[in-house]
Amino acid sequence: xxxxxxxxxxxxxxxxxxxxxxxxxxxxxxxxxxxxxxxxxxxxxxxxxxxxxxxxxxxxxxxxxxxxxxxxxxxxxxxxxxxxxxxxxxxxxxxxxxxxxxxxxxxxxxxxxxxxxxxxxxxxxxxxxxxxxxxxxxxxxxxxxxxxxxxxxxxxxxxxxxxxxxxxxxxxxxxxxxxxxxxxxxxxxxxxxxxxxxxxxxxxxxxxxxxxxxxxxxxxxxxxxxxxxxxxxxxxxxxxxxxxxxxxxxxxxxxxxxxxxxxxxxxxxxxxxxxxxxxxxxxxxxxxxxxxxxxxxxxxxxxxxxxxxxxxxxxxxxxxxxxxxxxxxxxxxxxxxxxxxxxxxxxxxxxxxxxxxxxxxxxxxxxxxxxxxxxxxxxxxxxxxxxxxxxxxxxxxxxxxxxxxxxxxxxxxxxxxxxxxxxxxxxxxxxxxxxxxxxxxxxxxxxxxxxxxxxx
Amino acid sequence: xxxxxxxxxxxxxxxxxxxxxxxxxxxxxxxxxxxxxxxxxxxxxxxxxxxxxxxxxxxxxxxxxxxxxxxxxxxxxxxxxxxxxxxxxxxxxxxxxxxxxxxxxxxxxxxxxxxxxxxxxxxxxxxxxxxxxxxxxxxxxxxxxxxxxxxxxxxxxxxxxxxxxxxxxxxxxxxxxxxxxxxxxxxxxxxxxxxxxxxxxxxxxxxxxxxxxxxxxxxxxxxxxxxxxxxxxxxxxxxxxxxxxxxxxxxxxxxxxxxxxxxxxxxxxxxxxxxxxxxxxxxxxxxxxxxxxxxxxxxxxxxxxxxxxxxxxxxxxxxxxxxxxxxxxxxxxxxxxxxxxxxxxxxxxxxxxxxxxxxxxxxxxxxxxxxxxxxxxxxxxxxxxxxxxxxxxxxxxxxxxxxxxxxxxxxxxxxxxxxxxxxxxxxxxxxxxxxxxxxxxxxxxxxxxxxxxxxx
Numbered sequence: 028x029x030x031x032x033x034x035x036x037x038x039x040x041x042x043x044x045x046x047x048x049x050x051x052x053x054x055x056x057x058x059x060x061x062x063x064x065x066x067x068x069x070x071x072x073x074x075x076x077x078x079x080x081x082x083x084x085x086x087x088x089x090x091x092x093x094x095x096x097x098x099x100x101x102x103x104x105x106x107x108x109x110x111x112x113x114x115x116x117x118x119x120x121x122x123x124x125x126x127x128x129x130x131x132x133x134x135x136x137x138x139x140x141x142x143x144x145x146x147x148x149x150x151x152x153x154x155x156x157x158x159x160x161x162x163x164x165x166x167x168x169x170x171x172x173x174x175x176x177x178x179x180x181x182x183x184x185x186x187x188x189x190x191x192x193x194x195x196x197x198x199x200x201x202x203x204x205x206x207x208x209x210x211x212x213x214x215x216x217x218x219x220x221x222x223x224x225x226x227x228x229x230x231x232x233x234x235x236x237x238x239x240x241x242x243x244x245x246x247x248x249x250x251x252x253x254x255x256x257x258x259x260x261x262x263x264x265x266x267x268x269x270x271x272x273x274x275x276x277x278x279x280x281x282x283x284x285x286x287x288x289x290x291x292x293x294x295x296x297x298x299x300x301x302x303x304x305x306x307x308x309x310x311x312x313x314x315x316x317x318x319x320x321x322x323x324x325x326x327x328x329x330x331x332x333x334x335x336x337x338x339x340x341x342x343x344x345x346x347x348x349x350x351x352x353x354x355x356x357x358x359x360x361x362x363x364x365x366x367x368x369x370x371x372x373x374x375x376x377x378x379x380x381x382x383x384x385x386x387x388x389x390x391x392x393x394x395x396x397x398x399x400x401x402x403x404x405x406x407x408x409x410x411x412x413x414x415x416x417x418x419x420x421x422x423x424x425x426x427x428x429x430x431x432x433x434x435x436x437x438x439x440x441x442x443x444x445x446x447x448x449x450x451x452x453x454x455x456x457x458x459x460x461x462x463x464x465x466x467x468x469x470x471x472x473x474x475x476x477x478x479x480x481x482x483x
Numbered sequence: 484x485x486x487x488x489x490x491x492x493x494x495x496x497x498x499x500x501x502x503x504x505x506x507x508x509x510x511x512x513x514x515x516x517x518x519x520x521x522x523x524x525x526x527x528x529x530x531x532x533x534x535x536x537x538x539x540x541x542x543x544x545x546x547x548x549x550x551x552x553x554x555x556x557x558x559x560x561x562x563x564x565x566x567x568x569x570x571x572x573x574x575x576x577x578x579x580x581x582x583x584x585x586x587x588x589x590x591x592x593x594x595x596x597x598x599x600x601x602x603x604x605x606x607x608x609x610x611x612x613x614x615x616x617x618x619x620x621x622x623x624x625x626x627x628x629x630x631x632x633x634x635x636x637x638x639x640x641x642x643x644x645x646x647x648x649x650x651x652x653x654x655x656x657x658x659x660x661x662x663x664x665x666x667x668x669x670x671x672x673x674x675x676x677x678x679x680x681x682x683x684x685x686x687x688x689x690x691x692x693x694x695x696x697x698x699x700x701x702x703x704x705x706x707x708x709x710x711x712x713x714x715x716x717x718x719x720x721x722x723x724x725x726x727x728x729x730x731x732x733x734x735x736x737x738x739x740x741x742x743x744x745x746x747x748x749x750x751x752x753x754x755x756x757x758x759x760x761x762x763x764x765x766x767x768x769x770x771x772x773x774x775x776x777x778x779x780x781x782x783x784x785x786x787x788x789x790x791x792x793x794x795x796x797x798x799x800x801x802x803x804x805x806x807x808x809x810x811x812x813x814x815x816x817x818x819x820x821x822x823x824x825x826x827x828x829x830x831x832x833x834x835x836x837x838x839x840x841x842x843x844x845x846x847x848x849x850x851x852x853x854x855x856x857x858x859x860x861x862x863x864x865x866x867x868x869x870x871x872x873x874x875x876x877x878x879x880x881x882x883x884x885x886x887x888x889x890x891x892x893x894x895x896x897x898x899x900x901x902x903x904x905x906x907x908x909x910x911x912x913x914x915x916x917x918x919x920x921x922x923x924x925x926x927x928x929x930x931x932x933x934x935x936x937x938x939x
Contacts, residue, residue, distance in 0.1 A: 056794075057792065057793060057794030057795065057796060058792065058793060058794065059793070117796055117797075117798075118790070118792060118794075118796055120790070120792065121693065124692060124693075180795075180796075181794050181795060182795065208698070222697060224697070224797070226795045226797070228795075233760060234758040234759060234760055235758060235759035236580060236907065236910045236911055236912070237577065237580075237909065237910045237911065238758070238909070238910055239879075239880065239908040239909040239910065240780075240782045240784055240808060240810070240909070241678060241680070241775075241810055241878075241879045241880030241881055242664070242775060242878075242879045242880055242904055242908065243758070243775060243879070244775065244780045244782040244808075244810055244879065245765050245766065245774040245775055245778060245779075245780030245782075245810065245879070246763055246764065246765045246771045246774040246775045247758060247760060247763060247764060247765075248760070248762075248763075248764035249764075249782050249783055251714075251783035251784075251785070251786045251805075252714065252715075252718070252782070252783045254711070254786075255710070255711035255712075255714040255715045255783065255786070256711075256714075256715040256718075258707075258708065258711040258712075258715075259708075259711045259712040259714075259715035259716075260715070262708070262712075302690040302691060302694070302699070302703060303690060303691035304689060304690055304703060304704070304835060304836075305834050305835065305837075306704075306833070306834040306835040307702055307703060307704075307835065308702065308703060308704035308705075308833065308835040309701050309702045309703075310701065315702045318701040318702040319697075319698060319699060319700065319701055319702045322701060323701075324696075324700045324701030326696045326700040326701075326705050326708070326799055327705055327707035327708045327711065327788075327789065327800075327803075328696055328707075328789050328790055328795070328796060328797060328798050328799070328800070329707070329788065329789035329790040329791045329796070329798070329800070330707045330710075330711070330786055330787065330788050330789060330791075330803065331786065331787045331788075331791040332783075332785065332786050332787075333783065333784050333785035333786060333806070334574065334576065334784055334785040334806060335785045335786075335787040335804075335806075336513065336514065336574055336576065337513060337514055337515070338512075338513030338514065338574075338637050338843070339513060339636075339637060339638065339682045339684075339784070339806065339808070339843040339844060340513060340573055340574055340636075340784060340785070340806075340909065341573075341680070341682070341784060341808055341881075341909060342573075342784050342785070342909050342910070343782055343784070344783075344784070344785070347786065348791075349707075350789070350790060350791075350795065350796070352696060352700075352795070352797055354696070354697055354700055354701065377762070377764065378761050378762040379760060379761065379762040379763065379764040380760075381761075387794070387795040388795060422697075422698075423695075423697045423698045423699070423700065423701070424695065424697035424698055425697055425797075448698055451692065452695045452698065453693065453694070453695040453696075453796065453797060453798050454692045454693045454694055454695065454798070455692055455693065456692070
């Protein structure tokens, strides 16, 4: 442990400078205009893996953005850890709400503010530095492989193909990912589950062109009004989702499991204060922790139609659109849910409008077995570096790739995240605490140590 | 009549060239970036009035955009006609749907395509040319005054003040406006009523910033979802508007009046075909003509919130907005309706969100008395120039100023419009038939002739 602390101490500033360099690349995978920056980011990651001591580093091209691979095999008889991360980030908008530019990382009271600071550049880069640390201090206790992709924020469309085509190269005993959160640094936790995702886009179209709302209003279906009516009908008055079959197969937790989940430290007043809301909202019969952890949800991520400029335009819009995504829990299949949504949404449409429903992407829910060696190794590593036993939690987010690893490679994933829910992931002013960054770099080598030991 | 036809014939090309020049000014009153163009447009109108022979031409500044005034008093004992029009136009968006640029007027099979071609540049300019014609041919039979404003499309906010401060200057016996439509050139008609307007903007705000829809989705009220639910609740399953008191005071037509209205030539299949819709929509118990003519309506003119860019962003938006306008009928007061809407909309909001409702502008409904000299003069003028008796109709649009004239100046308005519902007012590819333009220039002098004669 002392070797680790010393090395981190000696390289403190450089570790931070390198992360800042990485954060300056506007690697937004959702927006084609950042194509070149995506390539540059991949190059940067590859270079750092080589410098850290990785072999066979390769920027693997795909039909989309490239995947950076690298490995260090010290002894084929030792266990192998496959580290996954992603170098792409969410779009920065609404950009006007950022206190400092999203791609000009800024340090304020111990926090790094930048898009991707926590999700996931700050977190996957801890693994690159921890790897460097183990190599330079000759403490790497097992084989290690890196797979850092560039399409996680848009559904990892090309990763599945890559994984199935590279099964032998990716052969490992466990996947290790830092792309999730802890309750707090005082209350370390490990996420044991992730929700799945089904992301849809809908278009309601009426007349062939925008119409004068005075001349035609009241006699021609208004796509914006109809879209609102259709979206409103997707929740009932108890905030249950009304799509037929949506809850079929949902694996409900036992009373004990629910109790354990609700025992995690949580202050509702703090929660409301932090989000500046007067009241929470959600499915009747479930706590806030349950609503975001073990229950499926349906959210409008974006909606637009008609005139949205300054002043007033008396128009009846020709069409209206919305982006709607659903978070799924174990027992739900995202492809089936996407189909159910499509069929139901189309069935809601009156004859006076036309509907187009397209699926953006999806991901399967996942639950980590807490009795696995890998989970126990993560548990011990965190307990040692934090000096406190971590609490098992259920994460509300999704990492579509996790379930895929199990299907394609037949291995489990451990979610050892060091972020905080307050890190504003996907929001303006995303941040990552410098403390968490170094803490992660110190904890990761311990995971490898215990995983190697317990695998003997 | 022959004198008129000859003069129009001799100046055919020039009349068209001048209109094109006028249409090239992007005089969009809703968008501040066109401020300079608004001034240039006013200058152009003033120059043309002077050239046509008007006296006391003045560009009257207001707190908003200027009002162009001009007059010709030939004999104070003769009746005076006050011509009203507006030189401002609707925003051109969605601009990508225009076949040719909105501010580069283009002639295609006998139609002038440009923003404002019909609403209202093409129509008020007919009066400028008709005035020139009467002056040059010494056939002006009465006094005439022009008041051409620049804020009609944004609610004529400053016209009311101008009118009340210029009562003596604006003294007249009737107001003549060409800013409405006919059924068709084969079926000439005169609008005897206009709907009022109440234009609102609403904002639903939830968390202080956009949130990660996975981490918070399902536990925090989504402003976009809530806005949809609130909008959906504004119509019941019969498409009646649910705002308490909304229909109070609505003056219903007698069965005879309704019958007369429904006797106007109207082909539902043609209507649907022209709008490329499979079915009409609206308040149960009323025909399409009634829904757009004699019934109040509520339309979503624009809606926006969350991520609307390419691809997928899993965000729970901090807020969502909508522009919502209501068309009003005689018996409804727009200020009262705006208040009813505000109170009702705010009452719909759950505790988990905050609501902001602001009123953009409004206008009072109006009905023209068909037994007035002015209406009869318009009737005879159209009958003579079209060779067919015009049909009285109810227009769905609104010209807020009409009711104001009656209040402030104590005079009635005649709506002698030469547009067509198919002119795409407020839509991409707005057009005005060259035929209608010249027809209007020929018909207007006849109105003045008969109005002067019958006033004796």
